[in-house]
Amino acid sequence: MAVYEHDVLVVGGGLAGMRAAIAAQQLGADVAMVSKVHPVRSHSNAAQGGINGPGVGEDGGPWEEHAYETTKASDYLGDQDAITILAQEGGREVLQAEHWGVVFSRKPDGHLAVRRFGGMGKARTFFVGAITGQAILHVLYEQLMHPARFQAMRMYEEWFVTSLIVVDGQCRGCVALNIRTGELHAITAKATIICTGGLGRVYEPSTNALICTGDGIAQAYRAGAPIMDMEMVQIHPTSLKGSGVLITEGARGEGAYLLNKDGERFMTKYAPNMMELASRDVVTRAEQTEIDEGRGVDGCVFLDLRHLGEQLIKERLEEIYEIARDLVNVDLTKELLPILPGVHYIMGGIKTDIDGLTPLPGLYSAGEAACVSVHGANRVGANSLLDTLVFGRRAAEHAVPWLRDQKFARVPDSVVEDDRRMIRGILDRSQNGDRVAKIRRDMGTSMSANVGIFRSPDKLNQQVQNLTELRARYDAVGIDDKGCVFNTDLLFHIELGCMLDCAEMITRSAIERTESRGAHTRLDYPERNDAEWLKHIVLTRQQDGSEKMSYLPVTITEWQPQERKY
Amino acid sequence: MKVKLKVRRTDPEHGAAGYSQYAIDMPESSTLLDALIQVREYEDGTLALRCSCRSAICGSCSMRVDRRARLACRAKIITVTGGDEEHEILVEPMTNMPVIKDLIVDQELFFSKIRQVDPYLQPLGPVPEREYRVPNEAMIDLTHTMNCIMCGACVSDCTVLEVDKNFIAPAALAKAYRFAADPRDGHTHERLEKLSEYSGIWDCTRCNMCVEVCPKGVAPMNRILQLREMAMEAGIQNNAGARHTNIFTKSIIDGGRLNEVWMLPGSVGMFNVPRLLVEAPGALRMLRVGKLPLAQAIPPGAPGSHKMQGMDRVRNVVKKAALLKPKRAEVTD
Ligand SMILES: Cc1cc2nc3c(=O)[nH]c(=O)nc-3n(C[C@H](O)[C@H](O)[C@H](O)COP(=O)(O)OP(=O)(O)OC[C@H]3O[C@@H](n4cnc5c(N)ncnc54)[C@H](O)[C@@H]3O)c2cc1C
Numbered sequence: 024m025a026v027y028e029h030d031v032l033v034v035g036g037g038l039a040g041m042r043a044a045i046a047a048q049q050l051g052a053d054v055a056m057v058s059k060v061h062p063v064r065s066h067s068n069a070a071q072g073g074i075n076g077p078g079v080g081e082d083g084g085p086w087e088e089h090a091y092e093t094t095k096a097s098d099y100l101g102d103q104d105a106i107t108i109l110a111q112e113g114g115r116e117v118l119q120a121e122h123w124g125v126v127f128s129r130k131p132d133g134h135l136a137v138r139r140f141g142g143m144g145k146a147r148t149f150f151v152g153a154i155t156g157q158a159i160l161h162v163l164y165e166q167l168m169h170p171a172r173f174q175a176m177r178m179y180e181e182w183f184v185t186s187l188i189v190v191d192g193q194c195r196g197c198v199a200l201n202i203r204t205g206e207l208h209a210i211t212a213k214a215t216i217i218c219t220g221g222l223g224r225v226y227e228p229s230t231n232a233l234i235c236t237g238d239g240i241a242q243a244y245r246a247g248a249p250i251m252d253m254e255m256v257q258i259h260p261t262s263l264k265g266s267g268v269l270i271t272e273g274a275r276g277e278g279a280y281l282l283n284k285d286g287e288r289f290m291t292k293y294a295p296n297m298m299e300l301a302s303r304d305v306v307t308r309a310e311q312t313e314i315d316e317g318r319g320v321d322g323c324v325f326l327d328l329r330h331l332g333e334q335l336i337k338e339r340l341e342e343i344y345e346i347a348r349d350l351v352n353v354d355l356t357k358e359l360l361p362i363l364p365g366v367h368y369i370m371g372g373i374k375t376d377i378d379g380l381t382p383l384p385g386l387y388s389a390g391e392a393a394c395v396s397v398h399g400a401n402r403v404g405a406n407s408l409l410d411t412l413v414f415g416r417r418a419a420e421h422a423v424p425w426l427r428d429q430k431f432a433r434v435p436d437s438v439v440e441d442d443r444r445m446i447r448g449i450l451d452r453s454q455n456g457d458r459v460a461k462i463r464r465d466m467g468t469s470m471s472a473n474v475g476i477f478r479s480p481d482k483l484n485q486q487v488q489n490l491t492e493l494r495a496r497y498d499a500v501g502i503d504d505k506g507c508v509f510n511t512d513l514l515f516h517i518e519l520g521c522m523l524d525c526a527e528m529i530t531r532s533a534i535e536r537t538e539s540r541g542a543h544t545r546l547d548y549p550e551r552n553d554a555e556w557l558k559h560i561v562l563t564r565q566q567d568g569s570e571k572m573s574y575l576p577v578t579i580t581e582w583q584p585q586e587r588k589y
Numbered sequence: 590m591k592v593k594l595k596v597r598r599t600d601p602e603h604g605a606a607g608y609s610q611y612a613i614d615m616p617e618s619s620t621l622l623d624a625l626i627q628v629r630e631y632e633d634g635t636l637a638l639r640c641s642c643r644s645a646i647c648g649s650c651s652m653r654v655d656r657r658a659r660l661a662c663r664a665k666i667i668t669v670t671g672g673d674e675e676h677e678i679l680v681e682p683m684t685n686m687p688v689i690k691d692l693i694v695d696q697e698l699f700f701s702k703i704r705q706v707d708p709y710l711q712p713l714g715p716v717p718e719r720e721y722r723v724p725n726e727a728m729i730d731l732t733h734t735m736n737c738i739m740c741g742a743c744v745s746d747c748t749v750l751e752v753d754k755n756f757i758a759p760a761a762l763a764k765a766y767r768f769a770a771d772p773r774d775g776h777t778h779e780r781l782e783k784l785s786e787y788s789g790i791w792d793c794t795r796c797n798m799c800v801e802v803c804p805k806g807v808a809p810m811n812r813i814l815q816l817r818e819m820a821m822e823a824g825i826q827n828n829a830g831a832r833h834t835n836i837f838t839k840s841i842i843d844g845g846r847l848n849e850v851w852m853l854p855g856s857v858g859m860f861n862v863p864r865l866l867v868e869a870p871g872a873l874r875m876l877r878v879g880k881l882p883l884a885q886a887i888p889p890g891a892p893g894s895h896k897m898q899g900m901d902r903v904r905n906v907v908k909k910a911a912l913l914k915p916k917r918a919e920v921t922d
């Protein structure tokens with residue numbers, strides 16, 4: 024069995040992963056990147072709307088403004104030291120991306136154009152038509168294809184990480200399955216940076232791609248790293264009826280209205296000032312209330328773009344124009360689009376400091392998998408891409424100097440053996456009539472029903488019960504494919520295990536937080552309670568397998584909590 | 590709605606290949622990807638395919654559907670079958686790339702071609718403190734090309750690649766355009782020179798296949814034609830493709846139509862004796878079947894050469910067409 028050794032191992036080839044890899048490589052480290060899909064297939068592609076660029080010229084606005092608005096949107100659960108860094112260093116990252124070749128949309132004078140996003144007082148979001156995430160992801164990949172980098176870096180493309188290696192209380196890399204051959208290998212590293220993205224598929228429906236299964240968060244948890252803010256699940260106001268595909272906030276940024284079945288712009292009742300561009304949690308609750316009170320149609324409300332005109336729609340919102348046309352047969356220039364809230368983003372994740380470092384030495388994390396925390400209880404649109412770039416780079420910049428005095432540890436063969444046994448267990452299990460897909464669907468729909476927008480104790484407790492049953496079914500279910508090469512059946516099984524871990528963490532944290540803050544709304548505790556709950560919930564798995572729940576104070580530097588009004 | 594699928598299967602571990610047939614029930618609005626996922630999740634977990642985003646953005650789910658490359662997540666079943674529930678949809682892996690398993694192909698060929706065109710911005714001069722100031726029109730134009738999701742559909746169905754594996758192929762050439770036409774790039778001339786070599790922009794036969802199969806409107810062939818124009822304008826004309834274009838244009842301006850006799854020597858080079866000898870048998874065959882009118886043997890423009898009626902009008906059209914060329918965008922200040 025080959026053993027691979029690198030200074031820095033980046034797990035994940037999305038924006039956070041690629042940014043970290045480029046930074047580590049520039050600092051002279053031997054870097055490897057492992058990703059379960061080819062990097063350009065990563066979910067960062069899906070970001071249509073844009074990226075905030077505090078401090079970039081006048082339009083980016085002063086960084087303090089961005090930091091304040093991010094803090095306010097986070098319902099004061101965001102750590103202000105981290106938010107300050109995001110706002111201060113964010114502009115530089117946007118410009119770096121532009122210099123590398125991102126084709127940002129321009130104003131007539133040739134400077135970068137901006138659009139307005141929800142939760143922001145003014146337009147400060149930079150964009151590339153409706154393909155911002157894809158455009159940045161592909162440009163970072165262009166940089167990785169530069170021969171100087173391409174030859175120096177090892178890319179484990181279509182390798183699936185199954186667990187992290189921890190020896191003597193330090194993270195030493197990971198165990199990964201080469202999907203092409205079915206072989207398991209230890210990839211050892213002095214520093215490991217988890218950039219595995221989100222877990223949206225824990226819910227059904229979800230705006231997330233099928234690969235967003237929370238692997239990294241679950242694996243870090245199993246390795247003993249603390250996981251924070253898991254109750255904070257962002258439910259996006261506008262996902263498409265049926266498939267749950269996202270309709271970018273950019274549409275509302277360009278001026279689209281939200282209407283109920285009577286054609287009323289209902290946001291006048293919920294956020295008279297910011298209207299459709301109030302913070303996401305606010306708009307989502309408004310929509311759900313309209314639907315629950317019978318002013319929706321078929322579980323949906325409507326997005327109205329008609330007044331924006333054909334030219335603007337086709338030039339700036341081409342992607343969603345096509346999605347509406349192809350998936351639901353709606354012509355946005357003439358018709359209303361049925362939409363509903365859909366699970367979108369996890370604010371919580373692997374707890375890190377402002378340099379991406381977790382309390383487990385050698386383990387870093389960045390991007391959606393991580394919780395720095397800059398998003399707190401509610402993420403502002405267009406801040407996630409920024410988060411991936413700023414903290415992806417910072418993680419690498421901290422890891423590389425640190426690892427210079429580190430030595431490779433001898434990794435016992437047992438680490439690979441454990442995972443091999445786990446896989447053999449799945450392959451050898453006989454069929455019992457149940458299916459991985461059924462368990463996943465039941466998990467998703469029950470999470471949406473019980474740990475969704477409005478949460479109540481009986482539903483939350485019901486979900487604990489459901490998850491116990493789902494776990495038992497999971498442990499018993501077998502798969503069809505017994506082969507080695509591209510056994511996707513096996514991968515879905517392993518992913519479901521990760522999702523169940525995440526679902527349990529979300530539910531336990533949601534039960535614990537007896538207040539309403541940001542995306543977390545408790546019907547039995549409708550108010551925010553700063554006296555008791557201005558703190559993070561942290562879950563840590565102990566050596567003996569039991570879980571410890573603890574709290575961390577929120578870092579407040581500049582902005583004292585105030586009531587949130589939009 | 591009833592859906593019938595016939596899926597090409599390859600099992601690399603047992604060296605077996607064949608077809609599996611499935612009949613399932615799906616909602617009217619389903620895509621082919623929905624149907625394949627339904628099969629994989631509830632009927633046959635051994636069926637292997639790549640997919641992730643379900644919305645034509647990750648480029649994973651490209652495959653051949655009724656013998657044409659497409660994204661399964663963009664292929665509405667109703668459209669594929671024309672509403673005929675008896676129509677059995679033929680689903681196969683992409684071509685021009687080796688199959689790994691079932692619908693999964695090895696895309697290394699695709700990415701190696703992308704790497705061949707130096708796919709990273711190479712600006713000249715100092716990096717500005719802020720962004721490069723460039724016209725929005727240029728950025729919008731490039732955004733159409735950045736729309737490429739690297740799905741490989743165009744590479745699968747490119748007719749030249751089928752016979753010449755060295756051809757850089759449509760997606761990579763579109764990528765090359767993205768840099769050659771980027772006002773921020775400082776190596777346009779070198780890029781165009783390299784792209785004008787064999788296997789590059791002049792090897793495309795303009796069959797239009799890549800334009801038809803591309804799910805993202807990248808229209809690679811049109812980008813290739815733009816690159817040709819840029820190369821000609823940059824004076825990179827010492828190659829077969831450019832010479833072909835020149836003799837073509839000259840032939841039209843001089844005689845109002847193609848001069849078949851002078852096309853070949855004009856393209857490969859008048860004194861390229863070895864190449865002319867290679868082509869000689871073909872030329873003789875054409876002569877025998879009357880495809881080389883000897884009246885055209887007088888070089889275009891020479892006294893006594895063939896001329897059409899209404900030549901002034903033809904020349905005017907050519908002149909006007911030349912004026913239509915767009916100007917290249919530049920970085921301001
Ligand atoms: C539809 C949609 C629209 C969005 N729009 C915006 C927007 O406009 N602006 C904004 O700021 N944010 C937006 N977001 C959020 C943003 O796109 C994501 O949060 C961000 O891109 C996450 O990037 P990442 O690098 O952390 O992870 P990802 O891009 O998801 O990458 C994760 C990587 O990890 C790899 N990986 C995962 N598990 C494993 C494993 N077990 N083994 C090996 N590799 C693994 C994957 O292969 C992948 O390469 C949007 C999100 C969605 C869903």
Ligand code: SF4
Pocket residue numbers: 743746747748749750758759792793794795796797798799800809810813
């Ligand atoms: S037009 Fe050219 S590049 Fe496109 S498929 Fe045909 S030969 Fe290939």
Ligand code: SF4
Pocket residue numbers: 736737738739740741742743744759760763802803804805806807808809
């Ligand atoms: S050019 Fe079109 S068909 Fe070719 S890889 Fe890109 S998106 Fe796919």
Ligand code: FES
Pocket residue numbers: 639640641642643644645646647648649650651660661662663
């Ligand atoms: S699933 Fe992503 S392109 Fe089809």
